[in-house]
Amino acid sequence: MPRPTRESYGEQKPPYSYISLTAMAIWNSAEKMCTLAEIYKFIMDNFPYYRKNTQRWQNSLRHNLSFNDCFIKIPRRPDRPGKGAYWTLHPSAMNMFENGSFLRRRKRFKIPRDEKDAMEAGLVQGGAPRQEELPPGVPRDLGHIAHELSHHMGYLVSPPPPPPAVALTPASAPAPPKRQAFTIENLATSDARPDPPAPVVPTSMYSAALSLATLPPPLYSSGLPRPTHYDLPLAALHPALAKAVPAAHPFDLQPSPPTEGEHTFRFSPPMRTL
DNA sequence: ACCTAAATCAACT
């Protein structure tokens, strides 16, 4: 039996929930976040089944985005005009499919009330999850998901990030890499050569960092003093990722003095004048 | 059979 590929479901409904499909679209995107239109496109491009009934399933998909706490809406920056906000995954939602089923999670992901409130009120501090909220199984589960996705879909990673939301200093835009297999390894490292034990990268942390970096000024200045930095719990940061992030983005991402025994990284978005 | 996540329909913004 041939290995299933992204096209192998044909007109049949793929064994993925809308949540799974949406997560795939987000993971597949270079910046680990995308617009509704991009999510639609990803699904339709890859699953012929969804090329019809669009009114029905797209309504359901939107319902999912709003209803599920695992999806976070990132408002579009004014200097990045276009339609709709960006959607990304909540950093703590990475073990959603730990039971190996992409049809139904063991439990619905809900973020705690207080965190939700903090997010809505300040958003700045709330966007960075506290270390202890990350379930221990995160790395393994992420690896599992990536493996599943590449197995089922024969996935290809999209081209490199376009100029990120933050103003770029790029003397050299990274050359468009060849399309690579959709693995955490390839997401994390720019050179194709794996480090020995291939530790799994918490890409969710990368998302969190990027999410903060792309917060529009109104959000991180609303009512609050504008922070000069965030201390992010990038506890398990893969060395390759640590290198990759500053390469693509001009902000500082450096180890800060460990507080309370935990590793955090000081993340300083570039200051912009409004 | 039961529990509850996911899908659907739909009104409202």
Added chain:
DNA sequence: AGTTGATTTAGGT
């Protein structure tokens, strides 16, 4: 484009 509620369907045990 996004939010919310009500209701039905169906996955997992």
